Amino acid sequence: MNTENWIAVGAGIVALVAAWVSYTQARHARAQTLAALEQVAIAHRQLEQAEAVHREQNEPYVIVDIQPDGPGSSLLVLLIENIGPTVARDVKITADPPVTSASGDNLTERLQGAMSAAIPMLPPGRRLKYAFDVSSRRFASDLPTAFRFTVEAKGPFGDVEPMEYLVDISSWRGTLRGERPTGKLEDALKSIAGSISDLSEAYGRANASAIRMNDQDALDRLRQELDGGSSGT
Template sequence: METWIAVVAALAAAAAAIATVVSGRFVRQQVREMRRQTDLQQAIAEGSSSPYVWADVRLQSRNGWNLEFVIGNSGPTVATNVRVTIDPPLPTDHEGAFLEAMHQRLQEGLSSLAPGRTLHWTLGPSPDLVNRSGSLAHRVRIACDGPYGAVAVSEYSIDMADFRESVARHDGSFVDVAREIAALTKKLPEQSKPFRVRLDGEQD
């Protein structure tokens, strides 16, 4: 009898030990999953609150002819220490000194770029830039800091050859409206001339 009691006790102890191990593993798995979910939620929160800095080459909307280099921040927060490198540098055959200064300033870093803000630099007439020989691809690398520290570096290529055979569009702007108003104003009679009514009822 005592032997059977000892055996049963040993089996119970073994079962308890196995249950403890299984329970411990389950608890550790739960803890790991909770940590993973916490890290994921923190990453999502930081990502949704981080600046999004981009760079592009576009047609100038005011004339639909010149190309311009544009940097903007489409994120919800201010980007700081914005560094942009372009390899090879954008062509400098038009206003070269200004573009060289732009490259240097972007490499050294802009102090800040607020949400919704864009910076523009004129590159020159689009036919001169897109019909050059050789590769027209420029590798762009963008690095900046946000409210949670360094933002993931963005790298991609801008190929000016993509503009070939595309339609040059001039979408119009308030400048065009102002010009039309000024042109119409010139066609109006001078208001400084005296306005006279003749006796026959006709106006001079």
């Protein structure tokens, strides 16, 4: 092989090495580009998640429930309450089936009127309470005991995702009169009376001798007064 051929072979080898280096560098650059794009995508997802959490934490949260008006009460009430941190606006509530009362058509009209009208503003912590029914009449009737309430509202970021609540009042059957409104007060007074009785007995035992002497002194004075009165007569 002459010199020219060796030169040509060397040039070919150099070209192959250069091509391999270029290919390796291109693959490495492509891998770096893909890694950078993946990091951008991850950062974008994290940003979206952070925004979603921030929005959820700062949106109103309107709930609907039916429950007794208080311990021992037979009156069931419909509650609408904003337990979220911000004002709920244009609150709309629908019920399936429509709310009805076994305690008179007038009460049914009031309930349906309240449900059909949008609530312009419901601040955080605000609770609206409507008389719903008397438990004994409700459970003695054929009216439904389960309702699906759908709540739509607007918050500081616009429309809030609609919320659904399945409320079944049959769980309150037979439990509404379990405790009188004054039950806790009566129990506390009984406890105080028992403590006073125990204290009185303990005081009597500890001071029995002094009490007997005091009683004897009083009896002696009474006898002296009676004897004095008899002598004077």
